[in-house]
Amino acid sequence: MDGGGDRPVAVVCAALNLEYEAARAHLPGPFTEVVRGGTRYETSVHGPWEVVLALVGRENTGAAVQVERALAAFGPQLLLLVGIAGGRRDSRHGDVIAASVIYDYEAGRDADGEFFSRAKSLPAAHRLVQAAQAVSREGQWRRRIQPPPVSEPRAFVAPLAAGGKVVTGVASRTAMLIDQRCDDARGVETEGYGVLHAAYVNKGVDAMVIRGVSDLLGDKTAGNDARWQVVAAGHAAAFAWELLDRTDPDVPAKREAAGVNGGETNIGIQGSGNSGNTIGSVGHVEGDVHVTAAIAPDNRLRAETRLLLALLAEHEREIGTADDEYTDAVDDIRGAAEGKEVRRGRLRSALRSVLGFAGGIVAVHEVAQRILALTESE
Known part of the structure; x- marks a missing residue:
């Protein structure tokens, strides 16, 4: 288990x-x-996988925060979000949608008298999309459903739309917005974009959202929920476990041994929070030697910068993203989140720029200030 044992990890949330x-x-x-x-969390073994079960809560931001914690704690190869959704188009109760893409339909600019949509999307991992198409085509996942269904549910690999609103009417403003901006979405849910964004800023984790259709937007009632939510959740889980069985763990590639190269040699003075370690080559060094001061992101710094990126994405509408300074700052923060060495001064400058754009968004300020504290010089 990447989080402390010998098995590869899959997080199912x-x-x-x-x-x-x-x-x-x-x-x-x-x-x-x-x-x-x-x-x-609860953990158990399933085939070659150590499975971590996580309850992440509702809506994009809250789910993204909890998924970030799970990713930092366990270092999984796979992340699956499993649950229910409202169906669109020709969806039926009990159908399963393995999301090839998740749309954030709420992103945009709200001006006087008009809303300018800037709907964003994130794809599921390619290998999971390929495996999901095979699972859907072959249909063996239905054998996992208990009790066996009266009529066989269908499975689709198709887009989903995600946002903070629970849509309960086909003629609602949100439903019409989705019709206009995300017409090919087969269902609507509330956490998927945040979960995929958390995976997006974490190197080495493949993610997918799998939903069972529990309502058709216009028929969402307490009675229908009581009848269909448990059924739809069970169908989504059956598909997810079939998908997991069809997905082999990655075998980590062996790292190449460090050699002696001619030309330039860089010795980095790396820091992690307030402590620094000098690293360099042992033995003969040829060519020019350059000493640079940089931050080698540790687990906490990476987790905090990933969380900050998730919050910035969630509050994109309030912040606005057209300014080049903001875009450059986010790119620098993303570098730290991906584990790249980032110059201390550059990262701190990026954080201050983001704070200027974030205005009164408290969560962004709190996380950015924590990162600034981690990057303080001795």
């Missing part, structure tokens, strides 16, 4: 308790409870 229980039902156990940073 859900926003609602009924979704969590549907996913958990496919693991035979035993289960081990793990607490990291106050957040509780």
